[in-house]
Amino acid sequence: MFGLNSKDTRAFLLIAALAMLAPILLNPFPTGSALAQFNAGYPDLMQRFVIFGIFAIGFNILFGLTGYLSFGHAAFLGVGSYSAVWMFKLLSMNVVPALILSVIVAALFSIFIGFVSLRRSGIYFSILTLAFAQMSFNLAYSVFTPITNGETGLQVYNSDPQYLMAEGDPTVTHFFGLEMRETFTLQLGGWSFDFAAGYYMCALLLLAAFYLSVRIFRSPFGLTLRAIKSNQQRVNYTGLNARPYTLAAFVISGMYAGLAGGLLACMDPLAGAERMQWTASGEVVLMTILGGAGTLIGPVLGAGFIKYFENIFSKINDTVLHQWFAFMPDGLENVIVTIVHPFIGKGWNLTLGLMFMAVVIFLPGGLVEGGQRIGKLFSKRIPSDAASAAGRPSE
């Protein structure tokens, strides 16, 4: 379908189904029930899943295919956000010009950073990109205050010119009149499902981004990138100039990051410098590796996984724990709550860190490899070599 083989089509349809049905799938528990806190089907969170999914898909084009580990991709995310908010300030609250500009500015920015950083490979490349991102962060925080509004963060004010704003246009972000916050709520028995316009716009862009990445993976360009990852020496002696290939991959992934940053601003028209900080760059690395670097759906899974657990773990507090363990004798209950306490609430990073370590140690191929192993358990009849050929991460 659309130039994809049957296996890729299935992956695409899987992602499409997950994205379209997310408001239902992520709300499995009735509102008001004790388990409702595990629901993740509210627009704010789902938008984050999808936006960071786009970010990670783009990152995977660089890291998964060429093996160049960039530690500065958050810079492009931040640049995308700033560009989008500027469009809101100067033109109107329509998201289309904002997204276009954020992709273009991120592309220009990544051409520059990529051109300089790609002169080195391995750890030196990582350090160079990290240095650039931290530099951008600090500049946005201080010197560039007139453009970035420094610590406060860039936002839209009533006094902004908004030259294209017509009388009666929405004052919140919108797609030609369709407000991003517009939500249709479906009540079904005890369940309640929210279908938000903003979420669906992000989800459609995710599908487009995913489709494009599949095409890139299966193209001669993608094959060359994988060759560069595998053996750069041979690439040079094969008559291929590796530099423009890696730069192209870098710019494409920068544009994905810019799109993600623009979308963040479209959902909430605010951009702060902390979006460019190294922790944000590190997060996308974690998402990609956790899901499975070099696989097609891995980055999307990793992004969803991290954002989901970040949200769930940080929401659980001691009161909730006391409810859970209320059936125990008081003394024991307190001991258990004390033990679990560091792992929840503000300690969610700890839990996520442990999970990340477990995945990297036991499943080097990420969640995708985990899924394949489970799949193999259930289909032992398939000859083992066919299964392992299908299960190679680079496929």
Place this chain on the structure above:
Amino acid sequence: MGILEVSDVNKRFGGLQALGNVNLNIAANTVHAIIGPNGAGKSTLLNVLVGKLIPDSGTVLFDGHSVLGRKPYEINQLGISRVFQTPEIFGDLTVMENVMIPCFAKRDGAFKMQGLASILSQSDIRATAEMILEDVNMLGKSNMTASSLSRGDKRRLEMAMCLVQEPKLLLLDEPTAGMARADTNNTIDLLKEIKSKRDITMVIIEHDMHVVFSLAERITVLAQGTPLVEDTPDNIKGHPKVREAYLGEAQV
């Protein structure tokens, strides 16, 4: 006029004269071996030919073009392919993909952005790759991951990757290093077969005299960075200077 003309090439590494006034003229469609004891400058010479090293002085002309100052990928685009001492292949990719990449490089040049074309639709590239894999007897393994191949098969694959670009000149850096006698003989047969099927010039750097004397039409003996003598294999065998410098007392 030879296809490769090396004139007065000098290369120093600090105090060591790695190459001193090397002159070499390699005729088209011949198999030319370069032999010499360890440290004679064979590998340095090869690295100069592929653009990895730039000599201090001298000229290297390939097919009328100077190779000096060109990057390795540019020299490859001129028509020089290189086989390494340890096979350099794309270990993570399948055998088929390994051969397709040089095909793309040959067809599309050093860089061409084809982000949306599907590999599967490149039937001409696929057909060429299959033909060459058939030539080196690897067609049955085209879906295997290259890193899982045996050493001999890796060597065959690397040759296929070079040959599929139809190079005018094939440089072989100790193609049988570390091989068992049977594998060595297979490689010799493979090279003979390759030579018989197409117009190709080969330059072989080799320690194994058995390989050299089975394949070479001309032999250059290097010693301490300078060519000692250049002649046919039969004359080299009996040459007193060569015996002294290289072959020692070993009877070949």
